[in-house]
Amino acid sequence: MKILKNWKKRWNRRLQTYNNTPEKFLKLMKTVNPLIIPRNQKVEEALQAAENGNLKPTTQLLEILNKPYTEQEDIYNYQIPSSLNEKYQTFCGT
Numbered sequence: 001m002k003i004l005k006n007w008k009k010r011w012n013r014r015l016q017t018y019n020n021t022p023e024k025f026l027k028l029m030k031t032v033n034p035l036i037i038p039r040n041q042k043v044e045e046a047l048q049a050a051e052n053g054n055l056k057p058t059t060q061l062l063e064i065l066n067k068p069y070t071e072q073e074d075i076y077n078y079q080i081p082s083s084l085n086e087k088y089q090t091f092c093g094t
Contacts, residue, residue: 034068036075041082 015022038061046057064078 031069035071036064036068036078038065039078039080039082041084042078 015025042061046061049055049057061078064072064075
C-alpha cells in the first residue's frame with residue numbers, strides 16, 4: 001500500500017508541475033495507449049485459419065487493429081494475454 005501512496009504523491013506533484021488535472025492526463029493517455037495491440041496468439045490463430053481457407057479471423061483482426069484507440073464491441077478476447085502456459089518465442093528477423 002505504501003508503494004501506491006508514494007506513486008500517487010509523485011503523480012500529484014507532476015500534475016502540479018505541468019499545471020494539469022487528472023482528467024487532462026487521462027485524456028492524453030487514451031490518445032497514446034491503444035486499447036488493442038496485436039497479441040501473438042491472435043495473429044497465429046488468424047494465420048492458421050487463413051492457411052485453412054478461412055479468412056474471417058484475419059479480416060476481423062485487421063478491422064479491430066484498424067482502430068486501436070477506439071472503443072469497439074467484442075474486443076475483450078483481443079485484449080487479454082494468452083491463457084496457454086507454454087512459452088511463446090518470437091523472432092525479430094535480424
